[in-house]
Amino acid sequence: MTALTQHTEQLSTTTLLRFATAGSVDDGKSTLVGRLLHDSKSVLTDQLEAVEHASRSRGQEAPDLALLTDGLRAEREQGITIDVAYRYFATPRRRFILADTPGHVQYTRNMVTGASTAELAVVLVDARNGVVEQTRRHAAVAALLRVPHVVLAVNKMDLVDYAEPVFAAIAEEFTAYAASLGVPEITAIPISALAGDNVVEPSSHMDWYGGPTVLEHLETVPVSHDLTACHARFPVQYVIRPQTAEHPDYRGYAGQIAAGAFRVGEAVTVLPSGRTSTVTAIDALGESVDIAWAPQSVTIRLADDIDISRGDLIAPADDAPAVTRDVEATVCHVADQPLTVGQRVLLKHTTRTVKAIVKDIPSRLTLDDLSQHPAPGRLVANDIGRVVVRTAEPLALDAYADSRRTGSFLLIDPADGTTLTAGMAGASFAAVAEPEAAAAATDDAEWSF
Amino acid sequence: MTTVATVSEGTDNPYALSHLDSLESEAVHIFREVAGEFERPVILFSGGKDSIVMLHLALKAFAPAPVPFTLLHVDTGHNFPEVLEYRDRTVARHGLRLHVASVQEYIDAGKLRERPDGTRNPLQTVPLTEAIQQHRFDAVFGGGRRDEEKARAKERVFSLRDEFSQWDPRRQRPELWQLYNGRHAPGEHVRVFPISNWTELDVWQYIAREGIELPEIYFAHEREVFNRSGMWLTAGDWGGPKEGEQVETRQVRYRTVGDMSCTGAVDSDATTLDAVITEIAASRLTERGATRADDKMSEAAMEDRKREGYF
Numbered sequence: 001m002t003a004l005t006q007h008t009e010q011l012s013t014t015t016l017l018r019f020a021t022a023g024s025v026d027d028g029k030s031t032l033v034g035r036l037l038h039d040s041k042s043v044l045t046d047q048l049e050a051v052e053h054a055s056r057s058r059g060q061e062a063p064d065l066a067l068l069t070d071g072l073r074a075e076r077e078q079g080i081t082i083d084v085a086y087r088y089f090a091t092p093r094r095r096f097i098l099a100d101t102p103g104h105v106q107y108t109r110n111m112v113t114g115a116s117t118a119e120l121a122v123v124l125v126d127a128r129n130g131v132v133e134q135t136r137r138h139a140a141v142a143a144l145l146r147v148p149h150v151v152l153a154v155n156k157m158d159l160v161d162y163a164e165p166v167f168a169a170i171a172e173e174f175t176a177y178a179a180s181l182g183v184p185e186i187t188a189i190p191i192s193a194l195a196g197d198n199v200v201e202p203s204s205h206m207d208w209y210g211g212p213t214v215l216e217h218l219e220t221v222p223v224s225h226d227l228t229a230c231h232a233r234f235p236v237q238y239v240i241r242p243q244t245a246e247h248p249d250y251r252g253y254a255g256q257i258a259a260g261a262f263r264v265g266e267a268v269t270v271l272p273s274g275r276t277s278t279v280t281a282i283d284a285l286g287e288s289v290d291i292a293w294a295p296q297s298v299t300i301r302l303a304d305d306i307d308i309s310r311g312d313l314i315a316p317a318d319d320a321p322a323v324t325r326d327v328e329a330t331v332c333h334v335a336d337q338p339l340t341v342g343q344r345v346l347l348k349h350t351t352r353t354v355k356a357i358v359k360d361i362p363s364r365l366t367l368d369d370l371s372q373h374p375a376p377g378r379l380v381a382n383d384i385g386r387v388v389v390r391t392a393e394p395l396a397l398d399a400y401a402d403s404r405r406t407g408s409f410l411l412i413d414p415a416d417g418t419t420l421t422a423g424m425a426g427a428s429f430a431a432v433a434e435p436e437a438a439a440a441a442t443d444d445a446e447w448s449f
Numbered sequence: 450m451t452t453v454a455t456v457s458e459g460t461d462n463p464y465a466l467s468h469l470d471s472l473e474s475e476a477v478h479i480f481r482e483v484a485g486e487f488e489r490p491v492i493l494f495s496g497g498k499d500s501i502v503m504l505h506l507a508l509k510a511f512a513p514a515p516v517p518f519t520l521l522h523v524d525t526g527h528n529f530p531e532v533l534e535y536r537d538r539t540v541a542r543h544g545l546r547l548h549v550a551s552v553q554e555y556i557d558a559g560k561l562r563e564r565p566d567g568t569r570n571p572l573q574t575v576p577l578t579e580a581i582q583q584h585r586f587d588a589v590f591g592g593g594r595r596d597e598e599k600a601r602a603k604e605r606v607f608s609l610r611d612e613f614s615q616w617d618p619r620r621q622r623p624e625l626w627q628l629y630n631g632r633h634a635p636g637e638h639v640r641v642f643p644i645s646n647w648t649e650l651d652v653w654q655y656i657a658r659e660g661i662e663l664p665e666i667y668f669a670h671e672r673e674v675f676n677r678s679g680m681w682l683t684a685g686d687w688g689g690p691k692e693g694e695q696v697e698t699r700q701v702r703y704r705t706v707g708d709m710s711c712t713g714a715v716d717s718d719a720t721t722l723d724a725v726i727t728e729i730a731a732s733r734l735t736e737r738g739a740t741r742a743d744d745k746m747s748e749a750a751m752e753d754r755k756r757e758g759y760f
Contacts, residue, residue, distance in 0.1 A: 016471045044732070044734055045734055047735060083603050086646070088596045088646070088648045109623055110623065112625065113623045113625055116625040117627070224465040225464075237485050238484050240513075242513050242514035244514075247514075250513060256478040283512075285509045285510075286512060295471065296470070297473075297510070310485045334625075346632075348628055351485065405626065408625070408626045410628050422625045422626075
């Protein structure tokens with residue numbers, strides 16, 4: 001093997017981490033993103049020149065790194081981030097996909113979009129202001145979406161004399177709050193995005209901090225889950241039947257494993273029909289394998305020629321989800337048109353789309369203090385609320401807490417195809433401890449958020 | 450300390466997918482979603498590396514059955530002969546069906562007018578959108594990547610286009626989890642970008658890993674070129690060089706393949722895949738910044754073209 005081949009091998013066997021950033025512009029999010037990209041040498045000369053040119057023509061002296069990610073005319077004109085921007089960078093240890101999400105409350109839906117596929121969320125706080133409403137909102141969205149890892153980046157430490165007590169107090173308050181929402185892992189890091197402290201390089205100003213830099217943490221955080229703890233799930237996307245002379249009897253069920261692992265020889269159940277069979281082969285994009293796991297795209301073949309089509313779910317015979325037509329969920333409303341009780345919608349779950357009706361909207365969540373507003377009757381853009389939906393056909397639905405992939409769904413307007421809401425089946429937060437703020441805001445003793 | 454960290458030390462989890470496997474799995478999932486939900490999908494195929502990777506992914510996604518899509522090439526009339534030869538050979542080898550929409554035919558028929566700068570890239574929009582209407586394609590796969598350009602960075606994997614093929618960035622559907630919403634009214638269609646999340650380096654590494662054949666012009670070779678606005682363009686019948694532009698022979702290669710009038714070559718001695726990957730990994734210029742004149746027209750050139758129906 002030549003040195004060059006080794007180099008190539010190393011580059012292509014690194015893992016991929018998808019993460020999202022949250023925080024308002026004033027917290028220094030653009031500076032942090034700019035610093036990560038710049039210090040990992042992911043901003044190339046012509047991009048930087050374009051930003052410098054555009055900054056100068058706007059009368060700014062220093063290059064405005066936000067122009068790197070604000071790719072739309074309207075964003076540059078208004079100087080704000082409207083929509084999620086995806087950025088790509090790499091270190092020798094890992095490749096990264098960064099969903100750079102807007103911080104304003106009216107763009108909560110975009111943070112939900114960015115967080116839905118993220119394995120990690122970075123929540124930015126200004127060290128001078130500490131935990132504010134916006135911070136709690138970001139923590140709540142990360143908890144709702146069950147982002148496995150949350151980083152609290154306490155920024156602008158240079159403006160508080162790099163004082164440990166300032167950081168410790170903010171980290172403690174945030175950790176207590178986020179843990180009460182069920183965020184499984186919180187890592188607090190004191191940084192100065194502007195000066196570069198603890199972003200890529202360790203800070204010489206904060207000897208008292210012994211943890212990783214932001215980049216070091218991003219490089220080492222685990223990206224795969226304990227497969228034995230996951231219920232194996234395989235939504236059938238497409239049935240492959242060549243019917244050619246070479247493959248006259250081939251019948252394979254193509255899909256992406258949503259959770260867990262499947263093995264040749266395993267007894268499986270097909271839902272919603274409930275028929276059972278055995279896995280005889282797994283074709284992993286051209287290679288025959290004995291075991292495959294999430295999120296691999298594979299083709300599964302079964303021993304029995306049973307009726308299976310797109311929208312069905314294959315699960316282990318001894319670990320299949322319950323089938324239901326009554327869905328209780330937390331949703332984030334993402335459309336400008338409202339969602340109302342009695343509305344007829346389409347529900348898209350894994351590879352299955354069914355007719356449904358909104359039976360009830362029991363409550364709406366106030367993200368600022370996590371209090372609930374009972375029976376709002378409707379949800380409007382950026383609202384988060386509980387809904388009860390009745391479907392025309394049964395669904396093999398998991399709780400979102402058990403599987404982000406098979407516990408999530410969309411509600412779609414059948415008239416014009418608009419994506420109305422993002423749904424998460426089951427209870428909202430992993431922990432049901434009642435934050436003090438919420439207790440003060442509502443007399444209702446029952447905590448359903 | 451108030452920090453709660455449970456980072457696993459050192460142990461490499463055997464169930465973590467490599468980044469190329471993750472990207473491949475995601476792209477295959479997208480191809481299969483379209484096959485499952487649309488009536489008349491088509492893959493835009495130019496013979497360039499991104500569309501070659503897309504076709505390779507589609508072949509893997511449906512194997513051992515054939516790819517259930519046709520191909521469409523918008524031929525500017527100024528394409529590299531080596532690339533057209535590659536295109537036709539590939540289509541024949543896989544027994545696929547190729548539609549060609551010709552910019553030259555539109556110009557000859559008086560339906561399009563040549564631009565003063567000779568660039569034909571923006572002229573592709575009309576033949577493309579008319580071909581989509583004529584064949585009633587409802588899903589159109591493109592090889593666009595979000596790392597290419599800042600307006601592309603904002604586009605969804607499933608991008609709804611109206612009956613005029615227009616993109617409205619303010620009215621995009623939020624795209625959540627892996628739940629792609631492809632619903633559209635008759636006359637509308639969806640542009641689908643399975644390799645949205647790939648970078649230029651990912652594409653090259655994947656080509657190397659899978660042993661995919663490419664047109665020769667991606668590798669360093671001696672070529673007659675001339676300099677226009679800082680870019681090395683291939684001399685030819687399409688309209689170059691003009692008076693005052695000197696033709697010289699240089700060792701170059703192409704990072705992108707497009708219309709000859711606006712796609713520049715880069716000086717290079719990379720004659721193998723390994724050498725190309727090393728060169729890309731070390732380059733301080735983006736793919737489009739180095740070789741595309743049409744993106745330099747204005748700060749929002751790509752956004753404006755996409756609004757009109759460009760891919």
